[in-house]
Amino acid sequence: MGQKRSLGKGLGALLPQGKVEAEELLLTEIVPNPDQPRKIFPHEALEELAQSIQNHGIIQPILIKVKDGQNTIVAGERRWRAASLAGLEKAPVRYFHGTDEEILEVSLIENLQREDLSPLEIASSLQEMIKKLNLTQEEAAAKVGWSRSAVANKIRLLNLPPLSRDLLEQGHISEGHGRLLLSLKDNDKIDKIASRCAQLEWSVKDLERHLKTEKRETPPPRPQIPDWGRPFRDRKIEVAQRESRGKVNITISGLTKEQAQAIGEILSQAGDRLFPGE
Known part of the structure; x- marks a missing residue:
């Protein structure tokens, strides 16, 4: 993801500055954030992080906020899950005292800077930020340091039909494939081509060529008379x-003389409109 190192001002601008001592909490006293942008945590990647934690400990504290009487994770759910997998009972934490807007912003930026969200997770997170914080796409773009068009293109991926979204989520097609497929208007056709694209392992260029060829070969529909x-x-x-x-x-056929004469008069009166310039 080429943009992920230029998100907004980064976590440093949102977190308290200066030396803040971490404290330890039981893992069972910490709860995940239901608004966490990342929804999928691949087990293999968690096992690798758990092994690193067993060897070196948790180097960066988990960021939490007391919300509704619970220690809710703001950033670091992946570390929290891996610590549990590693058999730890406690983890170092730092308390965050920002607003709900800043919590959502930190969660998004932390994920985008430290690990790859899927394109649909990014799209859902941006849409959630816009909805919950009542932002325009331009305002959301400013928060993450992207252009408005980049944010719009991400969110458009949510318009893909279910099968194509599943293929994108599973990595069988890419974000570039998804954007091209959205140029089609028929959802059944989008899913059909997306499946073929995944099966044949087409690149984005391959898909682009296929769509151009198909467009040339498909005659325009004849107007209905x-x-x-x-x-x-x-x-x-x-x-x-x-x-x-x-x-x-x-x-x-079968007109009376009077009917034929009436039609002739109508055509005569409409002549200028029927045959302009003649």
Whole structure:
């Protein structure tokens, strides 16, 4: 993720400055943040971190905030989970006294700086920040140090249909694939092409070429010609309507002399509109 080192002003600007001593808490006295941007913690990665903690301990304290009487994690849930996996009973913590807005901002930035969130987790986090803090996309972009278009492109990924979202979440297609697929309007078609893309391991360029080729090979839909003959057929008058080479031929049979004359008068009056400039 190329942007993750330039997020806002970083954690340093949000955390209290100066020397703050960490204290220890029982792991059972700490609860995860339900608004944590990261929803998936791969077991293999947690085991690797747990092994590192067994060898070196927890170097960076877990950041917590007392919320509703509970020690809620602001940043460091991955360390907390790995510490439990490593068999620790306690972990070093630092208390954070920021606002709910700052908690959400710290959680997002901490994750983006220290480990790769999936594209959909990033999109959900940004959308949650915008909704909960009543921000515009531009204001959210300023907080994470991205352009507004980058934030908009991330959030658009949430518009992918369920199957395509699953493929993206599991890493079978990339964010670039997702953005290209969103150029299609039909969800069934998006899922079908996404599945093919994952199965054949297409690169983003491969998908782009496929979409361009498909667009060239798919003829534009023929415009539907209105059924002008219905009013006549309802009156038991035969009407044949045929289209050929962009021209429409209409044949009306069974008119009385008066009816034919009336139609002629209507066509004569509409002549300038039917044949402008002629």
